[in-house]
Amino acid sequence: MSRKLYIKNSVVIRDSKIFRNEELLLKTNEGLSLSSFLKAIYKEQNLKYPKFFKMDSLSKLGYLGVEILSKGNIADKQTALVFANSTSSLETDEAYAASMKKFPSPSLFVYTLPNIMLGELSIRHELRSENSFFISESFDPELFIGYTKILFQQEKIENVLCGWVDLHNNDYDVFLCQIALSGGTDFNEEELKKLYLPTHE
Amino acid sequence: MSDLHTELKKSIIEQLNLEDMEVSEIENDEHLFGDGLGLDSIDALELIVLLEKDYGIKLTDPNQGKEIFNSINTMADFIEKNRTR
Numbered sequence: 001m002s003r004k005l006y007i008k009n010s011v012v013i014r015d016s017k018i019f020r021n022e023e024l025l026l027k028t029n030e031g032l033s034l035s036s037f038l039k040a041i042y043k044e045q046n047l048k049y050p051k052f053f054k055m056d057s058l059s060k061l062g063y064l065g066v067e068i069l070s071k072g073n074i075a076d077k078q079t080a081l082v083f084a085n086s087t088s089s090l091e092t093d094e095a096y097a098a099s100m101k102k103f104p105s106p107s108l109f110v111y112t113l114p115n116i117m118l119g120e121l122s123i124r125h126e127l128r129s130e131n132s133f134f135i136s137e138s139f140d141p142e143l144f145i146g147y148t149k150i151l152f153q154q155e156k157i158e159n160v161l162c163g164w165v166d167l168h169n170n171d172y173d174v175f176l177c178q179i180a181l182s183g184g185t186d187f188n189e190e191e192l193k194k195l196y197l198p199t200h201e
Numbered sequence: 202m203s204d205l206h207t208e209l210k211k212s213i214i215e216q217l218n219l220e221d222m223e224v225s226e227i228e229n230d231e232h233l234f235g236d237g238l239g240l241d242s243i244d245a246l247e248l249i250v251l252l253e254k255d256y257g258i259k260l261t262d263p264n265q266g267k268e269i270f271n272s273i274n275t276m277a278d279f280i281e282k283n284r285t286r
Contacts, residue, residue, distance in 0.1 A: 053220035103254050106246035
């Protein structure tokens with residue numbers, strides 16, 4: 001049975017800005033390095049999660065995006081995670097490869113897969129749910145819609161968190177949205193593109 | 202507190218990304234793992250790398266780790282006795 005789905009909340013992190021439900025939440029100095037930008041969000045949002053500082057930048061982006069999207073609390077522990085990006089964990093892979101010339105870094109090595117981010121999110125929010133990470137050349141609404149619909153058709157879940165979290169050469173692009181059975185706008189390709197694209201470019 | 206103790210605390214804070222933690226907040230006899238500083242298994246691997254990189258000590262028996270990495274005091278004792286640089 002196909003159930004009607006809705007986009008309940010969304011977050012965009014791009015070009016030194018954060019938007020929640022299309023409203024500008026935070027704008028930082030554009031000259032900040034990626035690590036300073038991520039730390040600035042953490043401080044500004046008054047987050048208290050020391051493990052954040054041990055994460056690689058990709059996981060930090062995912063963590064911060066979900067904290068802002070969920071306002072720090074994912075109540076439904078069965079919320080499924082459907083994430084994707086185009087560059088996998090390349091940024092960390094390269095850093096780890098560089099460390100191998102002298103002393104391979106264990107703490108870098110553990111982040112050399114993009115789905116580690118989903119593990120971090122599941123630990124943080126105590127999720128016991130389905131999670132999948134896809135690699136796609138560019139943001140692909142059909143991918144998220146297709147997989148999310150399958151999950152809902154199984155009638156085992158009531159919430160899905162979809163995420164595009166991409167990072168390469170310090171260039172980041174984050175778009176997250178919560179999909180549910182009620183509230184918000186229709187979950188379709190047009191709406192997803194509209195939410196993803198406004199501040200893009 | 203010896204220079205080595207302070208140096209170790211600084212290295213641990215930096216290498217293990219213990220953001221917002223100060224040297225003065227780590228006690229010499231405080232447990233590094235478990236209830237103390239709360240380090241995890243990946244941190245243990247980083248400490249093994251730190252021993253080799255900074256002091257030229259290669260741990261051959263992983264079972265030694267539990268004793269050596271008990272606290273700053275035990276780490277410093279082990280380094281003093283085994284350092285090659």
